[in-house]
Amino acid sequence: MNRRQFNTTLGGSLVALQLAWLGGCDRAQVTPALGIDITHPDARAALDAAARDLSGIDFLGPVCDRRLGVEDPLGALFSRIDAEGGPLLDALRDRMSRDFGTDDVIEVDGWRLSYSECLLMAGAARLQGLSEPRLAEHGALREEQFITIERWGPDRTIEGEIFNPIGNGRGGFWLRVDGEVNGAMRLELDGTELATHFQPGVITASLEPDYMDQVIARPGAYELALIDRSRQLRQSVGVLTVLERPPAAILIDGATSTVFCEVGQWGPDMAVAGEAFNRQPDGAAGFWVHVGCAPPEAFLELDGVALPTTIQPGIATARVEHFATLTRGEHPLDLVDPVSGERLRVGELTIQ
């Protein structure tokens, strides 16, 4: 028996004794660190302990064991590493590195492992009782707030209305985020993965036309979630609400509208001459009109003057910059769709 074998045998006995004495305590408290000198009597025990702690090898460990067919894998590994002294960890890393340099490599389903590394995995598998290769299961995603979502949208649409349209029947979501993004992140709507794109600070995702049709055909709530597949994390973003489509509006000529839904409340319907009604931050006047649905190109028209208009699900708003020129009397307010040519009377603004 040479000095190293003697030390190893002795060290192993001492460690076993320690473990017996300290049974029930956290194993990490008694695991000799990998920084131990390789010539130390406890070095082999430290290697065993490290092998016992090795995770993520449920598949490759048993495969290495079968492939190599070595009686004592960890013993074989220990005898391969440099006995000249120095930390065990460095010796192990150096041995693996040299394996790659000399093409002493084991390939398992595309994984390239050093021969020594495969010995370690094989020994670890035995110590951990892993006899059959087992694929790692991703398991359930873990709920975690892994990124700050500053704003996102849209959060609602109306039955049959493509939300945030981007052409070709597609539409989608945008998220303004603060934090690192990576290519393994995906937005999911109701569990369906969306085509997801990244720009610094912005994540966008689009729904294929078929899926868009499916979603906007069914009023209800759809959860939007951000998934990071690389870390198996899931963060809820919010809910897209598909509102039931209100009844179609009746146009001035008595026909049923093909693009507008019924108008609900709107305002203001009365104002004082020369004063900005529903005054906006920039000093202009403004209208709001609850309308069940309206095409994105639609605009409000006051007295035949087109107003700068914003159409959102359920509401149309418009700025009236020429409020000061409105004279006393009734001023018709219409909602106009330039594509179909339909005109819907909202009501009349009375100037006093």
Place this chain on the structure above:
Amino acid sequence: MISDALADLPPLLEAEVCVAGGGPAGMVLAMELAERGRSVLLLEGGGTDSPGEGQSIYQGQVSGRDYPLLGSRLRWLGGTSNHWGGWVKPFDPIDFEDKSHFPMPGWPIGLDELAPWYRRASMWCELESDDFAIDSLEPSERARLLPLPEGSGFENRLFRFSPPTRFGRRYRDDLARNPAIDCRLNLNAVALNQNADRVTGLVASTVTGQRCEVRANHFVLAMGGIENARFLLNQAQVPGNQADWVGRCFMEHYGYSPGGLLSSSELAYERGALPGRDVMLVLASGRELVQEHGLRNSCLLLNADEPDPLLGPAYWSSALHSGGPAGMRRIGMINEPLPHPQSRLTLIDERDQLGMRRVNLNWHLPPSEFEPVLALFRRWSDMVSAAGLGRVRQTRFEPTAMDAHVGIGYHHMGTTRMSGSPDFGVVDADARCWDRDNLYLAGSSVFAHAGYSNPTLTIVALAARLAEHLNGRLESSA
């Protein structure tokens, strides 16, 4: 000034320089020349928006490996910048060099010659910075890259991103306001009037058949990596074809996804990984691998991926390895193409609406072209493993078959290559046709070698440089 030739077209147009093609190269060239006080006629075959049916002028046929001749090109003001992803990086020094294992010589100019023009191009492409050195990152940011050992053969390299600049939209008003620029939309160059060593005029046409003659001191073709060659080949006397190189050496950056890397999850290679910076890091071949080992200047992209079912991230998190959080990265490669003479454009009998013969592209990218890619990947894999930086799983071992999909960048390059001798190219170091004193080519068709870097920045840099050259010639001839 911008006008529509379909609405108004005089029989004769004149300028000091006529630029045919309103993509990034043509637009930047026109604006750079105008800034120097030169009058420029800029011809754009399309309008200001998608031309619908007009796009079919780009229809052609392919042999060899499949290629989307139509979908990869856009035919309106701004050209292919209208679908540009915005990736930006200058070529590496090695990209300009001769390589003994390449079938054709390298560029007759080096990176030093282009460096000031890359800075100028960075402005046109609206970049945050024109510094592409890894040292431009903070030490804490560099610490999130793989610490490549001395002599590893690989280097970390940095891409930046343009917004991306849609040149047509971004600079349309500048063209319109500039009195030195006469930009004619829907007007296509169809023929050159030439004598033995000069172009004496150019014939331009609308798709409806209205024609005009163009006179200029100098003519520049900036129609795109395929159209430049197609236009030349359509001429009765083909300029620059003294050695039969027009249309040859078509190149395209091609992709390959060989596997994945298990390493520290702190690595910050992909876009968005470094907060506050719009950059992407890649691992690229060092000079020695290319020149001494006969490999290509390809790059590897590392993007976060889901855990591998055979070897979990916990393995790399163990004290034996990183001791920190670990994760999988999907590896993608962008590969340097060879300028292969068989990879070429030729004309077919069928003609387009302008009467120009359509093109056949034989993209010569046989499976053997993937062997150096695989060899490079294996070398990288061994380096990373030996250095203890991670473990690699190779999931593809075979070259991509001829009938299989291969990822491409829509980068059409090399068909009117620049060369140091008329025996090996179409244009000289100034981008002037070897046998026509006043005919120049702009755009990626002049690329001699192409590395892995996206072409737009180099296209724009060359255009800015060409403006300086043309201005010098016009000054000296005044």
